[in-house]
Amino acid sequence: MGNQLLRVPLVRILHRLGHEIVVVSEYVGIDAIAGHPAINALIKWVPGYDDHESQIEQYLKTLHLDLAIAAAPVHGNAPDRFLRCAPEAWNVGKIKCWTRHEADVNLDYARRLGWTGMWEPSEFFVPDAIDAEIEQLVAQRFSDRPIIGLHVGCIKAHNWIYKRWMLESFIDLLTRLQESLNCYILLVGGPMERDEADQIIYSLDLPVRDRVIDMVNRCSVKHTGSIIKQCAVFVSNDSGPMHIAAAVGVPVVAVFGMSDPVKNGPWTDPSNPHAHRLALAQGLWCRPCFGTERHGMCERGDCLVEVTVEQVERLVCELYEMNRGVRPQVYREMVT
Numbered sequence: 462m463g464n465q466l467l468r469v470p471l472v473r474i475l476h477r478l479g480h481e482i483v484v485v486s487e488y489v490g491i492d493a494i495a496g497h498p499a500i501n502a503l504i505k506w507v508p509g510y511d512d513h514e515s516q517i518e519q520y521l522k523t524l525h526l527d528l529a530i531a532a533a534p535v536h537g538n539a540p541d542r543f544l545r546c547a548p549e550a551w552n553v554g555k556i557k558c559w560t561r562h563e564a565d566v567n568l569d570y571a572r573r574l575g576w577t578g579m580w581e582p583s584e585f586f587v588p589d590a591i592d593a594e595i596e597q598l599v600a601q602r603f604s605d606r607p608i609i610g611l612h613v614g615c616i617k618a619h620n621w622i623y624k625r626w627m628l629e630s631f632i633d634l635l636t637r638l639q640e641s642l643n644c645y646i647l648l649v650g651g652p653m654e655r656d657e658a659d660q661i662i663y664s665l666d667l668p669v670r671d672r673v674i675d676m677v678n679r680c681s682v683k684h685t686g687s688i689i690k691q692c693a694v695f696v697s698n699d700s701g702p703m704h705i706a707a708a709v710g711v712p713v714v715a716v717f718g719m720s721d722p723v724k725n726g727p728w729t730d731p732s733n734p735h736a737h738r739l740a741l742a743q744g745l746w747c748r749p750c751f752g753t754e755r756h757g758m759c760e761r762g763d764c765l766v767e768v769t770v771e772q773v774e775r776l777v778c779e780l781y782e783m784n785r786g787v788r789p790q791v792y793r794e795m796v797t
Contacts, residue, residue, distance in 0.1 A: 462490030462682075462701025466708050467564040467728060468532040470581035472499050473794050474571040483524060485517060485543055489616070490701055492682035497586045499794045506539070514539045521546035533566040559724040582792040583708040583728050585686045595687040603645050603674065603691075609638050609777065610647040610692035610711070612702040613661065614654035623762050624699045626716045628657055632664055633770045634696070634777075639672055641778060647692060649685050649702055650677040690789060694780050696773065699725060710789030712780040713737040714773060718765035721749035730790075735783040738776040742767035 465486060475482055476499035483502045486494065491505055504520070507513055521543060529547035531540055536555045544550035551570055568581060599608070613631045615624045635646050648658050658677035662670060676688060686705045689695060695706035695713050699720045706713045707727035715727055715737060722739050729736035742748065742764040 462493045463699075463704040463725060464532075464534075464563070465490045465493040466583045466585060466701075466704040467562075467725070468567055469494060469497065469583045469708070470564050470728070471530075471532060471567040471571055472497065473584065474568070474576050474578070474581055475499070475574070476794060478571075478574060478576065483521070483526070485521070493585060493686075493701065493705070495586075496588065496683075497584065497794065508537075508539060514542065518542050518546060530570050532570075533563050559721060561723070562726065562728065563724050564728045580731055582730065583704070584792045584794055585705050585708040586794075587683050587687045587690075587709075591681075591683050591687050592690070595684065595691065599688070599691045606672075607642060607644045607693040607781070608647050608674070608691055609642065609644045609781075610649060610689055610695035610697075610702075610706065611635065612649050612695070612697040612700055613657050614650045615698045615700045617653050621720075623719045623765070624717075626698055626718070626765050626768060628660060630768075630770050630773075632661055634773055635661070635673070636665070636669055637770065637774050638777060639669055641774065642781060644693070645672050645674055647674045647688065648677050649689065652678045654678070690791065693784065694777050696777060703727060707737065708792075710791050712784050714776045714780060715739055716765070716768055716773065717741040717749075718762050718768070719748060719750050721751070735780060738780055740768050740773045740776055 472482055481501045482499060483504065484494065484500050485504045485506050488505050488507050494500065495503060504517055506517060526547035529544040529550040531544055531552035533553050534556055544552060553566060564583065611631060613628060615621050638644055639646060648661065650658060655678045658675060662673065662675060665673065676685065685702065686709060689702065689706050689711060690709045692711050695711045697703035697706065697713065698716050703713060703715050704727065707729050712735060713727045715722065717739055726739065727737040745764050748764040
């Protein structure tokens, strides 16, 4: 989901430059960009099925495309087949050493087409009806206190589970934030994170539990994005909901361990010093390891163990005070 949202800045610019845009997207996280007004056609791609990929390839050939672009870091046999459906293709390929943000690498394509900007926001498109539904819910039930969002998970693929800050640390943080900010805590996530949410809920005393808004695997991705908009601050591992929060303008505290914020940190306005904070261990030569062989040298992830609850609580309170009373700036691409 995060990679999907980091391609939206490029899509927005291409749309404004007058191009019609067909997006072939891996099915994982595709709801993050579904319905975006700058996308003329969205094709779901399920990797590993040759017949399915051949159908996509044949369809792309019927469109008589002028240019094919592989948004970073797309690479592999199937994307190469899709790229060959246009007479010209641009592909940065697999980048072994990242020194820039993934979204900014994508913007190089826009620069080649004449765009001269430095930064372009992402966008998580939510239909107006869903926003109205969530705003009414929050106004009726949760308007008496600020809402702090938490995402305690991360997709369970490859070694990405090692991007997860310890569950007991999230539980401790939740309790502390309720005391220090007198807030509601919003839990969001998908079906793979229901077990963690249950562990959190059942570990809490009743007074604390009563101020938890549990939306894990209980609403659509669009509803999740809409309710994240209602948060004063959002705390997350390096994950899709972290990028949703950044895209809807909510201040983010992002916990980074084995992954690299240089490549995949919250994509926020560089002119806004209060948009996000990073909670990470300093001075560890081995990070970011991305869960490769270097990770075998520590049992659980020293980089995550060194991120303390006190550190994250301080960053949350800092962002909350800096942004109190400021409504998130939500970017919306309009079709012309």
